[in-house]
Amino acid sequence: MSSILIKNARYVIASLPFNILEQGAVYIEDNRIVAVGPTKEIEARYNAAQEIDAQDKVVMPGLIDAHNHVGECHMFTLFGFLDSPLTGIQDALERIVWPAWSWIPQEAAYDLEMLGLMHLLKSGTTTVQDCYMWPDEAGRAAVDSGLRVEVSPTLVTSLKLKDSKGPEDDLARTEAAIQRWHGAANGRITYRVHPSSTYNCHEWFLKECAALASKYDVGIATHLAESVDEVERARAVWPQGEVRRAYELGLMGPKTLFFHSCVLDDEEIALYAETGTSAAHCPPTNSMLGNVARVPAMLAAGVNVGLGTDMPTHDMFKAMLSCSQQHTIMPREIRGLMPWTPLEMATTKAARALNLQDDIGTLEPGKKADIITLDLSNNTRLFPLTREVLITFITVNGTGADVSDVIVDGELLMRDKQLLHLDEAAIIARAEAWTQEFLTYYKGKVERGEPLIERIHDEYV
Ligand SMILES: [Zn+2]
Structure with a gap:
């Protein structure tokens, strides 16, 4: 002992x-x-x-990050190539996120993940909800880093990601990964099924994801209502709105975590509360795209809202500051966070968002x-x-x-x-080498005029 x-x-x-x-x-x-x-x-x-x-x-x-993409630090090099400001979520996905996702080779996955986990550890995050590509590499890095990690690899049907052999195969591999990783490392690793968003996955696929999560009694998570442009496009296709549609597809409940949830009306907030669905509020990335979640209204309605960084180069202290600042510049009538609320969102509320409230979030x-x-x-x-x-x-x-x-x-x-357990210089050197490889790949693609992503089908179908 x-x-x-x-x-x-x-x-x-x-x-x-x-x-x-x-x-x-x-x-x-x-x-x-x-x-x-x-x-x-x-x-x-x-x-x-x-x-x-x-x-x-x-x-x-320890601080709990309710939403991150831990192994994707290479993505942020692309901000150096922008020639105009980002206009919304679709633009950010096309120019930054998807080109970075389309690259990650399996050999790089563990090393990039280790850099992100080490950064979190050093800055006081002890648990992270992690959306990434490669379940086994994420799982191995979770074991080696010593952190508590909710592994939830990204699933998309509208794009060809590096290793995907189609959505049926993605589901089969997700099931195998749940069996391998949920509860691993003495319960330090948990699994959450993660269709990326409701607009970039086929409807049948979303239902299968919900069924798989239910079969293994694990959580499910997706990006939802992140940006005004997303919500407008969605409403043109699904008149009931993204949230009501998610409910109809069986995606809402106490084991559901919706990232962002910035653009919600009162009825949609009530639906989160009624179903026990949690939200992960990520003010650093929401600010970049000009969105602010109605956190005071969500909390007042009884919605559980955890705090997340959404990016591996941030940490939870920055997210707490960002949360405080965003909500003090909101119009007076919709303000309402106490000064300590962001810390609650980074501990007890984030623990509940990951269904870990009985184990972590307080010192008892x-x-x-x-x-x-x-x-x-x-x-x-x-x-x-x-x-x-x-x-x-x-x-x-x-x-x-x-x-x-x-x-x-x-x-x-x-x-x-x-x-005490990690070789910091070696982890940084390996991640740096992979980032240089990514930049060579990216610049080569741009110079040759080749597409940076491979589309399988349109979004919002
Ligand atoms: Zn995200």
Whole structure:
């Protein structure tokens, strides 16, 4: 049995918003939290094999990214080739996302994924919902990184992705991947079926995805109502709107996670609440395309809204700041986030979005030990710190660089900002080499005038 005692913490955030202990301690056995309380009391009761003195540190639940594309950092090099601003989701897909998706070779997949997971680990994310291409490479990287990962490879019928042999084969391989990865690594890896969006997959395929998720009792997720241009195009084809159509196709329920959900009317928000469907709010990418989700209205209606980055070059601190800023510049009548709400969305609400609320999101006895510490020594960003302002400061002033220690599933992965299991320089070098290969491929295609994506059928059919 392994055991860790984190003691003398200036603050322990046990749960949000205000269950905060001063001079607190957390005792962990194997992968579970056994006790949380005052250091004197916990120290007297337990003997740990390993101790972390958290004097001048904040101890808090690990952050949970409710939506990311972890292995796709190469995509962001394409922003350097833009010759005009992006106009909406379709434009972003055509010029940035799909050309990057169409490249990822199997040999590159693990290395790119490891870079993204390492970045998340260093910046305090302990669980990530990950949409990627290659299930086995994503699964292997999840095992090796030590993070808690929801593997959910992207499925599309309108495009030819690198390894696809057609939608029937994609479904068969998804079923095999669920059997292989759901519950793997002592439950650290879970699986979610992920048709990319309701407009780039055939209707029969969406129904098959829902049936597959139901058969294995795993989650289902898709990008939905992300952008005004998407919603307008969808309504021209499906007069009931994208959300009502998703409901009719059997896609909504407590194990459903819809990414973005920016453009929703009151009735659609009510449908999320009624069915227990969660949303992953991703303000960094929504801002880029000029969209703001009605998060205060969604929360008021009882919808569970987690927070996500949607991109591997971001981290959850940036997402929390972005969330705070987006919603303070909303028109006054639709504002309404408390300063600590983004941190709740990055912990307890994101945990619920991934159906992991019984295991993670707070520091309570019985929960899995996913814990981070923030370094307060010589820290002018989190200063002057009081118990009352702690959560607000972390939400708006904290950065990934403040993260000092990271524990996932009871395993110490980073200590005093040093990664204990990963060779950081080697991971960066391999990802850098693959990114250069991608740029050579991309520039060659552009020079030769070759298409960057292979279309199988139109979207919105
Ligand atoms: Zn996305």
